[in-house]
Amino acid sequence: MGDGLRLEGVTIALGGRMLISITHAVEPGEVLTIMGPSGSGKSTLLAYVGGFLDRVFEASGRVRAGDVDLTALPPEDRHVGILFQDPLLFPHMSVAGNLLFAIPAALRGKSERMRLAREALAGVELDGMEDRDPDTLSGGQKARVALARVLLSAPRTLLLDEPFSKLDTELRQQMRRLVFSKARERGLPVLLVTHDEADAQAAGGPVVRIGG
Structure with a gap:
């Protein structure tokens, strides 16, 4: 806890x-x-x-x-992690890019960072969506990515x-x-x-x- x-x-x-x-x-x-x-x-x-x-x-x-x-x-x-009314995902990044951006810099190693991003997506029931463009997601999916991103920021x-x-x-x-x-x-x-x-x-x- x-x-x-x-x-x-x-x-x-x-x-x-x-x-x-x-x-x-x-x-x-x-x-x-x-x-x-x-x-x-x-x-x-x-x-x-x-x-x-x-x-x-x-x-x-x-x-x-x-x-x-x-x-x-x-x-x-x-x-401090914040969720707003709008998901505020970076439009020029893939879903994975949005998540990787949030992972603290102290955590090094590309494959480990990617593993964490995939795990975070699975945790919000969006397995396999790492390569998606945020613009192609539904409102509910965007909200889930925003949640996964904020949780990854520790x-x-x-x-x-x-x-x-x-x-x-x-x-x-x-x-x-x-x-x-x-x-x-x-x-x-x-x-x-x-x-x-x-x-x-x-x-x-x-x-x-x-x-x-």
Whole structure:
């Protein structure tokens, strides 16, 4: 199991108006859901954890992954995995190229890296699709490749910014099950922001409501 995530006195404000004020521990494999309407500031929390919060916001507080203070590190050293509404696959790379790009550079050896990429594809039920052009994939397949890619990057924590919202109902249920089961399997603490009650229900963890 991995380490948990701790949000310690995290506050985010814009123009003096408080958007987020939270202290919470997220256990390995657990999903903390942040719910609120569009524009309530849900995604700003993910941006703060990831280290890419716009400077127009005033933010304070600590984010720790195990013993590591993420807020003291630049974004590239935080090792935070993020899934957005769109899969954001690189169009000029094959599926395998997208996955190989995510594997930490410390892991050397072309054949070993390729083995990991194939294994990751099999793990999201896309065996044998390494040579495919991302443009030829369905929306559900792209979402699975995006998940495989983020898991290959060896993240400390997983941030989900409404990643199921553009999928149809059946695919949404499949992707929820897949994402949450992979997080549990790997002991990854997860922060999910959504305005969909069904997402929160599927996540099965604590829910914090903001903005109304």
